[in-house]
Structure formats: C-alpha cells, structure tokens
Amino acid sequence: MSKPEGSRNTDIVGCVFNIERFAIRDGPGIRTTVFLKGCPLRCLWCANPESISAAPQLFYFENLCTRCYRCVEACPNKATLISPDGVIIIDRAICKACGKCVEACPNKAREISGKLMTVAEVLEEVKKDTLFYQNSGGGVTFSGGEPTHQPDFLWHLLKSSKESGLHTCLDTSGLVKPEVLKRMLEYTDLVLYDIKHMDAEKHKEYAGVDNRLILDNARLIVSLGKEMIIRVPLIPGHNDTPDNIKALAGFMKSLGLNKVDLLPYHSLGKIKYQRLGMEYKLGDLKPHTKEEIAQIKADLEAYGLKVGVG
Ligand code: SF4
Numbered sequence: 352m353s354k355p356e357g358s359r360n361t362d363i364v365g366c367v368f369n370i371e372r373f374a375i376r377d378g379p380g381i382r383t384t385v386f387l388k389g390c391p392l393r394c395l396w397c398a399n400p401e402s403i404s405a406a407p408q409l410f411y412f413e414n415l416c417t418r419c420y421r422c423v424e425a426c427p428n429k430a431t432l433i434s435p436d437g438v439i440i441i442d443r444a445i446c447k448a449c450g451k452c453v454e455a456c457p458n459k460a461r462e463i464s465g466k467l468m469t470v471a472e473v474l475e476e477v478k479k480d481t482l483f484y485q486n487s488g489g490g491v492t493f494s495g496g497e498p499t500h501q502p503d504f505l506w507h508l509l510k511s512s513k514e515s516g517l518h519t520c521l522d523t524s525g526l527v528k529p530e531v532l533k534r535m536l537e538y539t540d541l542v543l544y545d546i547k548h549m550d551a552e553k554h555k556e557y558a559g560v561d562n563r564l565i566l567d568n569a570r571l572i573v574s575l576g577k578e579m580i581i582r583v584p585l586i587p588g589h590n591d592t593p594d595n596i597k598a599l600a601g602f603m604k605s606l607g608l609n610k611v612d613l614l615p616y617h618s619l620g621k622i623k624y625q626r627l628g629m630e631y632k633l634g635d636l637k638p639h640t641k642e643e644i645a646q647i648k649a650d651l652e653a654y655g656l657k658v659g660v661g
C-alpha cells in the first residue's frame with residue numbers, strides 16, 4: 352500500500368491477519384510470525400482462507416449468533432440481511448468489512464480478519480520478545496498468504512527488522528516476480544520455501560497456477576547463496592505419491608539442498624471457510640496416519656535428505 356506524502360518508511364501501511372508470538376515451527380529458535388494478507392495461489396487445502404484476499408474480511412460465527420439482528424440495523428451498506436426463515440445472510444459482494452456490525456453484536460459472533468498496521472506498529476509488537484530471540488537463536492518470520500504480495504510493506508518490515516538486529520525468515524510460496532524476490536532477499540537471513548507439487552499440471556490443478564516460476568525462483572535463491580529450507584504441505588492423495596517424492600528429492604539434490612520440512616494436512620481450517628462464506632473443496636479428506644507420515648519421511652531420508660515433520 353502507498354504511504355502518505357511526507358511520511359517515513361515506517362509509516363507504510365499493510366494488512367496483517369495474525370501475529371503469532373512464541374512460534375517454534377517457522378524457523379530457528381523462538382520466533383514471532385507475522386502473517387500478511389493476500390495470496391495469488393488457490394491451494395485446495397489452504398488452512399487460512401482469510402489469507403487469500405488482500406483486504407480485511409468479515410468472519411461470522413453462526414454458533415454464537417442469537418439472531419438479535421442488531422447487526423442488520425448497524426450495517427450502513429445493507430450487507431447483512433434476514434432471510435424469510437430468520438437466518439442471517441451476509442452479502443459478501445457489498446460488505447466493506449467496516450466493522451460496524453462487529454461493534455453492534457453483543458455475542459462476539461462477528462470479527463474482522465485483517466488489520467491495517469504500519470511497519471512501526473508491527474515492529475513494536477515483534478520487538479516485545481527480543482530477549483527470547485536472543486536466548487533461543489530466534490527472530491521474526493514473515494508469512495502469509497504470500498507475504499511478497501505486499502512488496503513495499505514486506506521490504507520495509509524486513510529492513511526494519513534487520514536494522515533492529517533481528518534474524519529474519521521469509522516464508523514464501525515462491526510465486527513472485529524474480530526482481531521482487533531478489534529485493535526481499537537483501538534483508539532475509541533464511542528462506543522457508545513451500546513446494547506443493549513437482550508436476551506443473553498437478554500443481555495447477557491443486558494450487559491454481561503451475562509451478563514453473565516457483566521452481567525457477569528456488570534455483571535463483573540458491574544461486575544467490577541464500578540459506579533455504581524446503582517445506583511441503585503433505586496432502587493425502589495429492590502430493591504424497593512415490594513419483595512426486597522422488598521428483599522432489601531429485602530437484603532438491605540438483606540444487607544442493609538437504610533440508611525439508613513436511614507439514615501434514617489437517618482440516619482445522621475447514622470451519623473458517625464457512626465463517627467466511629467460502630467453499631471448502633477437500634470435503635472430508637482424512638489426514639495421513641502417523642505410520643504413513645513416518646513412511647514418507649523414511650522415503651525422503653532414503654534419498655539422503657534431512658526431514659523434519661511440522
Ligand atoms: S462489516 Fe460493515 S459492511 Fe460488512 S456486514 Fe458488517 S456492518 Fe455491514
């Protein structure tokens with residue numbers, strides 16, 4: 352997002368949907384992970400559907416709603432309506448996520464996901480745990496969504512973090528213009544790089560875009576000498592086949608990479624789709640069993656990789 356004339360770089364504003372303190376799975380040590388809104392991918396399994404849109408959005412918790420209809424009166428845009436049988440309907444096409452209904456609701460049945468914050472505000476939050484970072488070898492991780500989707504905001508977050516002496520991780524899908532990625536790497540210590548599938552067509556089927564740019568950017572990061580850990584969301588029946596595992600290992604070895612973290616599928620994000628009025632396309636897909644994950648880990652290790660399970 353742009354900054355007002357005459358303002359400082361730390362006044363640049365971006366949209367953040369979560370700041371997780373004491374994170375231990377997003378890079379070394381104890382970290383704070385900052386989740387930026389906006390993503391160009393459409394992964395079927397996405398556990399954070401609120402990360403897809405770059406703008407703030409309204410969550411509606413139907414289980415907390417007592418149908419008092421105060422939200423209907425409060426909405427200046429007539430985006431909250433009552434159906435003939437008394438059910439609350441939200442017209443997402445005209446909802447501006449203004450938050451008036453959130454203020455009016457006595458039952459916390461509404462919430463806005465996505466807060467506009469300045470770089471300085473984010474850093475203030477992140478720096479609260481500096482002592483923990485120093486003692487554990489941790490730092491700050493920028494994730495999403497796809498954090499490079501807000502390039503100026505992210506670049507200033509990374510720069511300000513480094514200027515504050517923090518270790519920085521960038522958690523990216525790699526679907527970003529190479530010149531933008533290179534800019535981010537100036538102030539990135541470690542890249543956590545998501546690879547969803549090695550086959551371009553399958554990648555397109557499952558994530559909405561093919562993987563060519565993503566694989567090219569992985570090569571670019573390595574060529575620039577940046578430390579990188581590959582992360583794979585492990586989705587039953589989608590990217591867990593021996594062929595894909597073999598192709599992944601081959602690609603990593605061709606780049607001289609040896610660390611991969613598996614992120615097993617879970618369906619905890621499914622309820623969020625309902626709360627955002629979105630469709631969850633994986634239905635009742637069952638997570639892998641412990642034994643299945645152990646087998647996939649062993650298969651990757653047999654290719655000489657160091658495998659973590661997140
Ligand atoms: S967030 Fe604003 S526009 Fe959307 S339903 Fe609530 S009051 Fe209406």
Ligand code: SF4
Pocket residue numbers: 415416417418419420421422423439455456457458459460461
């Ligand atoms: S104000 Fe809250 S509890 Fe009342 S109808 Fe709206 S969402 Fe439901």
